[in-house]
Amino acid sequence: xxxxxxxxxxxxxxxxxxxxxxxxxxxxxxxxxxxxxxxxxxxxxxxxxxxxxxxxxxxxxxxxxxxxxxxxxxxxxxxxxxxxxxxxxxxxxxxxxxxxxxxxxxxxxxxxxxxxxxxxxxxxxxxxxxxxxxxxxxxxxxxxxxxxxxxxxxxxxxxxxxxxxxxxxxxxxxxxxxxxxxxxxxxxxxxxxxxxxxxxxxxxxxxxxxxxxxxxxxxxxxxxxxxxxxxxxxxxxxxxxxxxxxxxxxxxxxxxxxxxxxxxxxxxxxxxxxx
Numbered sequence: 001x002x003x004x005x006x007x008x009x010x011x012x013x014x015x016x017x018x019x020x021x022x023x024x025x026x027x028x029x030x031x032x033x034x035x036x037x038x039x040x041x042x043x044x045x046x047x048x049x050x051x052x053x054x055x056x057x058x059x060x061x062x063x064x065x066x067x068x069x070x071x072x073x074x075x076x077x078x079x080x081x082x083x084x085x086x087x088x089x090x091x092x093x094x095x096x097x098x099x100x101x102x103x104x105x106x107x108x109x110x111x112x113x114x115x116x117x118x119x120x121x122x123x124x125x126x127x128x129x130x131x132x133x134x135x136x137x138x139x140x141x142x143x144x145x146x147x148x149x150x151x152x153x154x155x156x157x158x159x160x161x162x163x164x165x166x167x168x169x170x171x172x173x174x175x176x177x178x179x180x181x182x183x184x185x186x187x188x189x190x191x192x193x194x195x196x197x198x199x200x201x202x203x204x205x206x207x208x209x210x211x212x213x214x215x216x217x218x219x220x221x222x223x224x225x226x227x228x229x230x231x232x233x234x235x236x237x238x239x240x241x242x243x244x245x246x247x248x249x250x251x252x253x254x255x256x257x258x259x260x261x262x263x264x265x266x267x268x269x270x271x272x273x274x275x
Contacts, residue, residue: 025247025250028243028246028247028250029243029247030043030044030045030046031239031240031243032053032054032240032241032243032244032246032247033045033046033049033050033051033053033240034046034050034240035048035050035052035053035240050240053240053241053243053244054244054248056241056244057229057241057244057245057248060241061217061225061229062217062218063222063225063245063248065217065218066217066220066221066222066225067222067248067249069135069219069220069221069222070204070221070222070223070249072135073135073138073139073142073203073221074200074203074204075200076139077139077142077143077146077199077200077203078146078196078199078200078203080139080143081143081146081147081150081196081199082150082154082192082195082196082199084147084151085147085150085151085154085195086154086180086184086185086188086192087180088151088154088155089151089154089155089157089158090158090176090179090180090184092104092151092155092158093154093155093156093157093158093159094158094159094166104152104155107148107151107152108148108152110144110148111145111148111149111152115145115208115209116208118144119208119209119212122141122144122209122213123212123213125140126140126141126213131213132213132215133213133214133215133216133219134213134214134219135214135219137209137213137214138203138206138209138210138213138214138221141209141213142202142203142206142209145202146199146202146203149195149198149199149202150195150196150199153191153194153195154188154191154192154195157188157191158184158188161184161187161188165183165184165187166179166183166184169183193260197256197257197260200256201253204222204249204253205223206221206223207223207224207227210223210224211224211227222245222249223249225245226242226245226246226249229241229242229245
């Protein structure tokens with residue numbers, strides 16, 4: 001009886017957690033299919049779904065272009081961050097040198113700075129480089145909070161790799177670059193997927209830098225585009241269109257998580273138990 005009671009409690013908590021996490025997305029889909037006065041009525045599903053809301057977000061603004069902008073920026077940030085972080089993680093995780101611990105904590109400390117604290121300095125840098133209203137300004141600025149995170153996570157993973165592999169590669173005459181790219185990199189798949197996906201989500205959802213460093217609709221990313229969907233007043237905001245746009249930009253993240261969920265779990269648990 002005790003085992004059955006625990007099982008029922010477990011399933012009840014699981015259901016509550018599922019509803020808590022899934023309900024906001026369900027309600028966003030529900031709201032995106034409403035029109036007119038239906039927005040002010042609590043219904044589990046609109047009787048006549050207004051699929052035209054999804055068409056209008058692409059018709060009234062270059063939303064497709066803005067999605068591509070977000071894809072370009074997020075993918076570029078992930079590729080650059082992982083490329084730099086793998087090399088830095090090897091140096092910080094496998095090579096003994098004076099000041100290594102201080103450098104690690106400095107990298108971690110940089111990631112704790114709020115974006116608003118570095119906004120003015122980044123604006124001056126972007127303007128001096130001639131990158132204002134350019135997607136490259138977002139790639140450059142996003143590296144500030146992406147690289148410290150990826151370096152810290154990959155350094156922790158790099159420390160757990162067997163030292164015997166590195167020693168055998170050195171005996172065979174391999175250089176440190178060859179060891180990183182051909183010996184360690186294949187073993188770091190789960191960690192790379194996990195950190196890369198988290199960096200992608202952070203770049204995909206970033207708002208402050210994207211709002212500050214871009215001006216035209218053709219250069220905006222989706223968070224800014226959704227925020228600038230407006231009406232005559234707060235009561236006349238096109239909430240259905242806003243929810244439709246939010247659903248469109250959330251679906252790719254859900255698909256990525258579902259595709260790489262096994263590697264994400266492996267990456268999060270890597271190094272937790274040493275054999």
